[in-house]
Amino acid sequence: MRPILILFLLAGSQLLSAQDSALLAQKKVLKLMGCRFELTAVAQTEQQAWDAINAGIAEIQRIENLISSWDKHSQTSKINFNAGLNPVQVDKELYDLIYRAEKVAQLTEGAFDISFASMDRIWKFDGSMVEMPSREEVNKAKSKINWQDIVLNRKDQTVFLKNKGMRIGFGAIGKGYAANRAKTIMSNMEGINGGLVNASGDLIAWGLNHDKKDWLVNITNPKDKEQALGWLRINGLSVVTSGNYERFVEFEGTRYAHIIDPRTGYPTTGIKSVTLVGPDAELADALATSVFVLGCEKGLELVNKLERTECLIVTDQDEILTSTNLKLNYF
Ligand code: AMP
Numbered sequence: 001m002r003p004i005l006i007l008f009l010l011a012g013s014q015l016l017s018a019q020d021s022a023l024l025a026q027k028k029v030l031k032l033m034g035c036r037f038e039l040t041a042v043a044q045t046e047q048q049a050w051d052a053i054n055a056g057i058a059e060i061q062r063i064e065n066l067i068s069s070w071d072k073h074s075q076t077s078k079i080n081f082n083a084g085l086n087p088v089q090v091d092k093e094l095y096d097l098i099y100r101a102e103k104v105a106q107l108t109e110g111a112f113d114i115s116f117a118s119m120d121r122i123w124k125f126d127g128s129m130v131e132m133p134s135r136e137e138v139n140k141a142k143s144k145i146n147w148q149d150i151v152l153n154r155k156d157q158t159v160f161l162k163n164k165g166m167r168i169g170f171g172a173i174g175k176g177y178a179a180n181r182a183k184t185i186m187s188n189m190e191g192i193n194g195g196l197v198n199a200s201g202d203l204i205a206w207g208l209n210h211d212k213k214d215w216l217v218n219i220t221n222p223k224d225k226e227q228a229l230g231w232l233r234i235n236g237l238s239v240v241t242s243g244n245y246e247r248f249v250e251f252e253g254t255r256y257a258h259i260i261d262p263r264t265g266y267p268t269t270g271i272k273s274v275t276l277v278g279p280d281a282e283l284a285d286a287l288a289t290s291v292f293v294l295g296c297e298k299g300l301e302l303v304n305k306l307e308r309t310e311c312l313i314v315t316d317q318d319e320i321l322t323s324t325n326l327k328l329n330y331f
C-alpha cells in the first residue's frame with residue numbers, strides 16, 4: 001500500500017472533453033491486488049479506451065492470481081508451502097519475476113529481499129501490535145531471510161526455498177510489475193494513443209494525454225497530502241513512491257515503516273518517503289523499497305549510478321534529498 005498518492009493533473013475527470021483535435025480519455029478506479037488502481041486510456045473512440053482499460057484490469061487480476069501469497073492456491077503459496085521440502089515447478093513468468101528479484105537483491109547487496117516475508121509473522125503494520133517483539137523472536141525469523149537460499153533451476157523451471165519456515169512475498173515489486181504489464185497490454189491495443197496506470201502511487205504513463213501533451217504528475221508532500229512538493233513531466237516513465245505513513249508501527253516515539261531491513265530483521269526508520277523515477281515500474285518499485293533500507297546516503301549513491309533513474313527522499317526530519325539529475329518543477 002502506498003501512502004503518498006501521486007495526483008496526476010487530470011484528476012477527477014471521467015470523460016475529458018473532446019475538442020477538435022483532442023483525444024478521448026476514459027478512467028476507471030477500482031480495487032485490485034488489495035489496493036486502489038486507476039487506469040486511464042486515451043484513444044480515438046470511447047469504445048477503444050474502454051476495451052484497453054478492461055484488458056488492463058484482466059491482466060492485473062491474472063498477475064494477482066499468480067503472485068499472491070494470501071491466496072492458498074497461487075503458485076507463490078505453493079513455493080512457500082514447500083519451503084525446506086521440495087522444489088516447485090512454476091510458470092516461466094513467475095520464475096522470471098523471481099529471477100529479476102534476485103538481480104535486484106544482488107544490486108542492492110541484499111537490502112531488497114523477497115524472502116523478507118518470514119517476518120510477516122513477527123511484525124504487523126495494521127495497528128494490531130502492542131509491544132515490540134523480543135530480540136529472540138526477531139532473530140529466529142531473520143534467520144529465514146536470505147535471497148541466496150532461493151534456489152532457481154532454469155532447466156526445470158523450479159523454485160526451491162532451502163529452509164523450512166522461509167517465505168517469499170512480492171509486496172515491494174508486484175504492483176510495479178502489474179503496472180508494467182497493464183501498460184504493455186493497453187498500449188498495444190487498437191486506437192490507443194496514451195495512458196496511465198496508477199497502482200496506489202506506483203504509476204506508469206506512456207504516449208500522450210487527451211490534450212496530446214506529455215503527462216504531468218504531482219509529487220505529494222508527505223507532510224500534507226493536499227500539497228505538492230512539485231511536479232514532473234513524464235513521458236514513457238514511471239514514478240513510484242514508497243512511504244511510511246499508512247502502514248507503520250510506533251514504539252516509544254519511533255516510527256517504523258512497513259519495510260524490513262533484512263540485515264537486522266527490524267523495520268526501517270529515518271525516511272518518510274522515497275519517490276523513484278525510471279523507465280520501468282517494476283524496477284522503480286523495487287528500488288524505492290530498497291532505498292528505505294539502504295538509507296539516504298547509500299540509496300542516493302546507488303540511484304546516481306543507474307541510468308535514467310532518479311530519486312527524491314523525504315526524511316523523518318522533513319529534509320528533502322534528491323539524486324543528481326532529478327528535474328522536479330516547482331509551482
Ligand atoms: P513498497 O510499498 O513497494 O515499499 O513495498 C513494501 C512491501 O514490500 C512490504 O509491505 C512488504 O510486503 C515488502 N517488503 C518489506 N521489506 C522488504 C524488503 N527488504 N525487500 C523486499 N520486499 C520487502
Ligand code: MG
Nearest residue numbers: 172285286289
Ligand atoms: Mg516497492
